[in-house]
Amino acid sequence: MKPIDFWVSIGSTYSYLSVMRLSEVESKTDASFRIRPFSVRAIMVEMDNVPFAKKPIKAQYMWRDIERRAKRYGLYAQIPAPYPLEHFDLANKVAVVGEQEGWCRDYVTVSYRRWFQLGQPAGSDPNLGASLNEIGQDKDRVMELANSPEIHSAYLEATDEARSLGVFGSPCFVVGRELFWGDDRLEDAVEWHESTKDHLK
Amino acid sequence: MKPIDFWVSIGSTYSYLSVMRLSEVESKTDASFRIRPFSVRAIMVEMDNVPFAKKPIKAQYMWRDIERRAKRYGLYAQIPAPYPLEHFDLANKVAVVGEQEGWCRDYVTVSYRRWFQLGQPAGSDPNLGASLNEIGQDKDRVMELANSPEIHSAYLEATDEARSLGVFGSPCFVVGRELFWGDDRLEDAVEWHESTKDHLK
Numbered sequence: 001m002k003p004i005d006f007w008v009s010i011g012s013t014y015s016y017l018s019v020m021r022l023s024e025v026e027s028k029t030d031a032s033f034r035i036r037p038f039s040v041r042a043i044m045v046e047m048d049n050v051p052f053a054k055k056p057i058k059a060q061y062m063w064r065d066i067e068r069r070a071k072r073y074g075l076y077a078q079i080p081a082p083y084p085l086e087h088f089d090l091a092n093k094v095a096v097v098g099e100q101e102g103w104c105r106d107y108v109t110v111s112y113r114r115w116f117q118l119g120q121p122a123g124s125d126p127n128l129g130a131s132l133n134e135i136g137q138d139k140d141r142v143m144e145l146a147n148s149p150e151i152h153s154a155y156l157e158a159t160d161e162a163r164s165l166g167v168f169g170s171p172c173f174v175v176g177r178e179l180f181w182g183d184d185r186l187e188d189a190v191e192w193h194e195s196t197k198d199h200l201k
Numbered sequence: 202m203k204p205i206d207f208w209v210s211i212g213s214t215y216s217y218l219s220v221m222r223l224s225e226v227e228s229k230t231d232a233s234f235r236i237r238p239f240s241v242r243a244i245m246v247e248m249d250n251v252p253f254a255k256k257p258i259k260a261q262y263m264w265r266d267i268e269r270r271a272k273r274y275g276l277y278a279q280i281p282a283p284y285p286l287e288h289f290d291l292a293n294k295v296a297v298v299g300e301q302e303g304w305c306r307d308y309v310t311v312s313y314r315r316w317f318q319l320g321q322p323a324g325s326d327p328n329l330g331a332s333l334n335e336i337g338q339d340k341d342r343v344m345e346l347a348n349s350p351e352i353h354s355a356y357l358e359a360t361d362e363a364r365s366l367g368v369f370g371s372p373c374f375v376v377g378r379e380l381f382w383g384d385d386r387l388e389d390a391v392e393w394h395e396s397t398k399d400h401l402k
Contacts, residue, residue, distance in 0.1 A: 065381075166262065
């Protein structure tokens with residue numbers, strides 16, 4: 001079964017909704033998701049795509065929209081969550097370590113939960129240490145890796161791959177050559193995945 | 202029954218999807234919609250909110266997304282439609298005349314259909330003349346009104362009202378004090394409307 005690539009940058013607000021819904025969607029459909037951490041900020045800066053900073057009306061709407069959507073999904077969210085994240089890149093580099101070691105999804109989920117439910121910014125303590133502890137990873141060991149040149153390169157390479165696919169925002173779901181941007185396109189991505197029989201491969 | 206205010210600017214691409222779905226949504230729910238034409242461009246320029254111009258990757262995605270969404274809804278769309286519109290303001294001022302005279306919705310629907318299904322830019326001929334003719338309005342009479350200071354003022358006032366409500370994009374659905382931005386929030390607006398019993402007033 002070929003998974004749907006779920007490109008995500010910890011730091012994206014709407015991605016909270018998708019991260020928390022993955023397991024439920026998987027349980028109800030044939031789809032599965034593979035998390036692909038990358039730097040959406042690098043791509044957005046290149047594109048001069050700055051949706052919320054210096055746009056207070058739009059940012060205010062975004063929080064209200066997330067609050068309402070979370071409620072629809074039966075998800076708790078403490079709105080607004082701390083934003084923007086100070087240690088955006090570190091949060092995502094830890095996810096890259098997890099990708100290589102097989103605990104990326106658990107970390108991203110736990111870290112988002114602490115960010116949006118406890119108000120602890122992802123990528124900083126106490127979120128970072130507590131999230132790694134919760135999934136059974138040693139913080140010192142992971143930090144050393146996350147700050148290594150190898151992980152830095154892997155993070156840049158993932159961002160290059162996202163860019164080459166046309167990914168410009170987070171969350172973004174990629175099925176074959178089709179991109180679906182935004183939590184509100186998660187169901188479209190799953191339907192596309194089913195229609196193309198990618199789930200049978 | 203209190204209608205949902207549907208703030209729309211002809212010139213917005215995603216609004217095509219909503220304009221063409223209004224009647225079907227009304228037939229299946231207790232909701233009804235009142236079209237409120239305004240200048241989303243004025244508000245977006247003020248906010249420095251420029252989502253697609255100079256953002257080719259995002260614009261390309263937008264067209265593909267609209268194409269897929271139209272298909273989901275069973276709507277025909279010739280993608281990409283001519284964009285941006287040269288006579289954006291005129292298209293909307295005609296809608297304001299229609300608002301005062303009771304044929305706004307018919308005009309907006311016909312004009313969007315010609316724009317997205319026949320590739321005729323809204324606000325220019327042949328779209329303008331043919332759309333007015335199709336709904337039984339005399340073009341010369343309507344043009345004289347659309348270019349009058351009174352309609353110009355009404356257009357600015359509508360835009361002021363939209364701004365004061367926090368509307369920053371089109372389509373935008375307003376139910377009480379709640380804003381729902383985007384075609385993909387039409388169902389959320391209808392559910393909110395039902396939950397607040399606005400439809401019983």
